Structure formats: C-alpha cells, structure tokens
Amino acid sequence: MSKCIxxxxxxxxxxxxxxxxxxQAWAAGDPVASKAxxxxxxxxxxxxxxxxxxxxxxLEVQGKLKSPGEAKVEQSKMDVRATVVYDERTLETPDDGKxxxxxxxxxxxxxxxxxxxxxxxxxxxxxxxxxMGVEIDGAKVTLFSPHGELTRDxxxxxxxxxxxxxxxxxxxxxxxxxxxxxxxxxxxxxxAFGLDRIAKNTITSKLASVDDDSAMIEMSGRINGAINGVPxxxxxxxxxxxxxxxxxxxxxxxxxxxxxxxxPVAPGFDVVxxxxxxxxxxxxxxxxxxxxxxxLPLKPNGRLTQLVYAPDQGGWRFQxxxxxxxxxxxxxxxxxxxxxxxxxxAQCNVAALSPVEPGKQATLEQFQKDIKEALGENFxxxxxxxxxxxxxxxxVLNAVVRGTVSSLPIEWHYYLVADEHGRQVTFTFTVEGxxxxxxxxxxxxxxxxxxxxxxxxxxxxKSTP
Numbered sequence: 001m002s003k004c005i006x007x008x009x010x011x012x013x014x015x016x017x018x019x020x021x022x023x024q025a026w027a028a029g030d031p032v033a034s035k036a037x038x039x040x041x042x043x044x045x046x047x048x049x050x051x052x053x054x055x056x057x058x059l060e061v062q063g064k065l066k067s068p069g070e071a072k073v074e075q076s077k078m079d080v081r082a083t084v085v086y087d088e089r090t091l092e093t094p095d096d097g098k099x100x101x102x103x104x105x106x107x108x109x110x111x112x113x114x115x116x117x118x119x120x121x122x123x124x125x126x127x128x129x130x131x132m133g134v135e136i137d138g139a140k141v142t143l144f145s146p147h148g149e150l151t152r153d154x155x156x157x158x159x160x161x162x163x164x165x166x167x168x169x170x171x172x173x174x175x176x177x178x179x180x181x182x183x184x185x186x187x188x189x190x191x192a193f194g195l196d197r198i199a200k201n202t203i204t205s206k207l208a209s210v211d212d213d214s215a216m217i218e219m220s221g222r223i224n225g226a227i228n229g230v231p232x233x234x235x236x237x238x239x240x241x242x243x244x245x246x247x248x249x250x251x252x253x254x255x256x257x258x259x260x261x262x263x264p265v266a267p268g269f270d271v272v273x274x275x276x277x278x279x280x281x282x283x284x285x286x287x288x289x290x291x292x293x294x295x296l297p298l299k300p301n302g303r304l305t306q307l308v309y310a311p312d313q314g315g316w317r318f319q320x321x322x323x324x325x326x327x328x329x330x331x332x333x334x335x336x337x338x339x340x341x342x343x344x345x346a347q348c349n350v351a352a353l354s355p356v357e358p359g360k361q362a363t364l365e366q367f368q369k370d371i372k373e374a375l376g377e378n379f380x381x382x383x384x385x386x387x388x389x390x391x392x393x394x395x396v397l398n399a400v401v402r403g404t405v406s407s408l409p410i411e412w413h414y415y416l417v418a419d420e421h422g423r424q425v426t427f428t429f430t431v432e433g434x435x436x437x438x439x440x441x442x443x444x445x446x447x448x449x450x451x452x453x454x455x456x457x458x459x460x461x462k463s464t465p
Contacts, residue, residue, distance in 0.1 A: 052282050061272075102133070143158055162252060204221055206218045217239065236254060254274065343438075355422040364397055371399055409433030411430075412428065
C-alpha cells in the first residue's frame with residue numbers, strides 16, 4: 001500500500017463521530033427560545049492550569065480518493081473511521097486569551113481504520129507513546145511525546161483537527177445577545193483545520209439558544225486555503241455547547257465537506273464528514289499527576305519534534321524534520337519529499353544495500369565514479385566530496401554534485417553510510433539549484449541520525465559445549 005495513504009488520517013480528521021451520541025439539543029433539532037430576548041450574555045472560558053478533562057473523539061469519513069492516473073485523475077471509494085479517547089491536563093493558558101496554550105495528554109485509546117481501493121490500514125500508538133504533549137502558539141499546533149520521537153503514522157493519528165485544547169477559542173470575545181453573531185480570525189481557523197494559509201474565510205458563529213444550564217452555538221461558512229501547498233475548499237456547518245456552570249465548551253460537532261486537489265505528497269479527495277467531540281471535567285488522572293510527570297520534558301524541543309522512520313521489518317532507522325513526508329517505502333527503500341511553506345523543495349531516496357565484507361567497502365574514488373556513471377549526461381561537476389567516521393563510528397562517504405536535467409540546474413547530495421558489520425544505507429537528496437539554500441543542513445542531520453539495529457547474535461544448541 002502506498003505510504004501516502006497514511007496521510008489521509010490527518011487530512012480528513014475533521015470528521016469525527018462521538019460514539020455516545022450527540023447531546024439532546026442536536027438530536028432534537030435546533031432549540032428555539034420561547035420568547036425573544038435582548039439580554040446579552042458573556043461566555044468566557046474558565047479553563048486554567050491544572051484542570052483535567054476526559055476527551056472522546058470518533059472519526060467517520062466517506063467520499064472519493066483522487067489519485068493521478070496516466071491520462072486523468074482517477075477516483076476510488078474511501079472510508080475512514082477512528083476513535084480517540086484521552087485524559088488531558090491543562091498546563092498553560094494565557095491571561096489575555098491570545099498567548100500559547102499547553103497541555104499534556106494520556107491516550108487510553110487511539111486507533112483508526114482506513115479502507116481504500118489499495119487495501120486497508122490500521123494505525124495504532126505504541127505503548128510508550130501514549131503520553132503526549134500539546135502546544136498551540138498562534139496558528140501553529142505541535143504535538144509530541146515526552147518519551148521520544150513519533151512516527152508519521154502516530155502523529156497523523158493524534159494530530160486531529162478541531163483540537164480539544166483549542167475549542168474554547170471559538171467563544172465570542174464580547175457579550176452577545178441571542179441571535180448575535182461573531183467571526184473567527186484566520187489564525188484560529190488555520191490552527192483548527194490544519195491549513196498552511198487562507199485565501200478566504202467566511203466562518204461565523206451564532207448564539208442559537210440559552211438556558212440556565214448551557215448555551216448552544218451554531219457555526220457555518222466556507223474556507224478557501226491550502227494544506228501542504230495544495231489548494232482546498234472546505235464547507236463547514238457545526239454546533240458547540242457551552243456549559244454555563246462549568247464555563248467550558250463541553251461538546252463540539254462539525255459537518256464538513258472538503259474538496260482537495262492532488263498534491264506532491266498525498267492524494268486529493270472529495271469527502272463528506274462528521275465530527276463529534278465530548279469533553280468532561282474530572283478531578284484527576286493518575287498518569288498526569290505531578291509525580292507521574294516529574295523530570296519529563298513538557299515543552300517541545302528540537303529532538304522531540306523530529307519524526308522517526310523505520311522499515312516494518314526493522315534493520316535500520318533515521319529521524320527527519322516534520323516537513324519531510326514519506327511518499328513510498330518497502331523493506332529496502334524509502335522515498336520522502338520536503339514541503340516547506342507550501343513549496344516542494346527537495347526529494348530524498350533512502351536505500352539499504354546488500355552488506356559487504358568488513359574492510360571491502362567502496363572507496364571515496366569508487367563512490368564518485370559510481371555517481372558520475374549513474375548521472376550520465378546530467379552530470380556537471382563535483383562541488384565537494386569527502387569521508388569521515390561519525391559519532392556512531394559509522395563510515396560516511398559524501399559528495400555534492402551539480403548538473404542539469406531538461407535545462408534545469410539540479411544539485412544532488414549523495415551519502416553512503418556503512419557500519420563495522422558491512423551493513424550499508426545510501427541517501428540521495430535532489431534539489432533544484434535555486435532551492436538548495438532552503439534544504440539547509442537537513443540532509444546532514446538526517447544522515448547523522450541513521451542507526452542500525454543491534455545485530456542478532458546466533459543462538460547455539462544447548463548441547464554444544
């Protein structure tokens with residue numbers, strides 16, 4: 001199955017159905033006040049550091065997957081279902097309502113099933129990654145595990161749109177009367193829907209009804225924007241409920257239609273989806289106490305925001321920036337593309353080669369000769385070449401080449417990494433010359449992060465002396 005299918009979870013996670021069913025107000029239709037009132041209401045969230053909530057989200061999406069074909073875009077049926085249940089402890093809320101938000105979560109359940117024409121996929125969280133930190137700073141949403149790097153599948157599974165840490169920010173920042181409306185800033189919509197940028201945003205909320213216990217708010221509008229540089233059109237209808245006693249949004253639901261074009265790292269789609277989220281305050285969660293979190297990093301850092309890739313069969317692994325997206329893989333190969341600020345910047349091909357006998361690895365001269373032969377008429381010149389032993393005592397050969405493909409200036413960064421047992425992995429980075437500066441040091445960082453698994457020790461028969 002193409003690895004890019006795995007990106008569908010994050011791309012369509014706006015579609016969630018809370019298994020316990022909607023609140024009575026949703027099921028019964030739009031509640032209408034028996035008598036119009038000009039009274040204004042203030043809905044300010046009481047969420048603060050130390051608060052603990054039980055959050056449940058379930059995903060249900062149906063629609064068409066759009067994949068590039070030889071003559072035209074091909075469409076196939078897709079069906080996505082996911083269930084996510086976690087405890088969430090608030091760590092930081094700004095006094096002005098506009099600064100960073102931070103929380104820590106423990107997932108009791110995080111699973112999904114994606115059925116598409118190519119087959120099905122059922123991603124899960126590893127047990128040691130069930131503790132997850134969240135930071136929302138402006139339009140940027142970052143999820144990470146204090147226990148180590150996530151895989152792309154794990155990140156896609158938990159990085160749901162309409163983040164539970166964010167939903168209180170849909171409340172009006174001023175008093176409103178029943179029937180009153182308010183708009184939502186682009187920054188909030190970008191964060192809530194996982195967008196890169198917005199061209200048009202008409203999302204508004206309206207106070208539909210109020211009683212002694214709660215207020216029901218309706219939301220609707222359209223979004224034209226881009227995700228990973230790919231244009232998308234989103235139509236939104238939703239409702240959310242504010243508990244007047246708890247002073248919190250305790251239920252959030254969306255009905256969404258999204259039509260996204262085919263992109264360089266994922267297929268497009270045309271889907272209709274539903275979202276339900278239920279939030280219930282609780283006194284404490286055992287896994288989120290001060291004692292349980294002692295000595296753990298609760299803010300994202302450079303290491304924890306890296307992703308890790310390893311073949312399903314194991315053998316080797318490496319870390320990479322989140323802007324790299326896996327577009328295909330098998331036991332010996334991995335293909336990644338770098339999307340930066342919506343632009344396709346570079347491609348990386350990673351290949352595990354057949355082991356060689358220790359001491360018989362390729363020399364730097366042979367490495368350069370092989371590169372020149374592989375590029376053929378596209379070869380221009382070697383910019384640099386060298387070899388070294390890295391901090392794992394792996395032998396690393398590297399070369400930077402400039403040349404042309406169809407008159408375009410291209411730069412290739414080649415690496416061959418080998419350990420003392422003769423295991424070998426190559427990295428080939430391809431970037432258009434003018435974009436090489438945006439690649440920066442990401443190629444070297446990825447290569448330096450490569451680790452071979454510990455070699456298996458042969459087990460001897462117990463009868464052997």
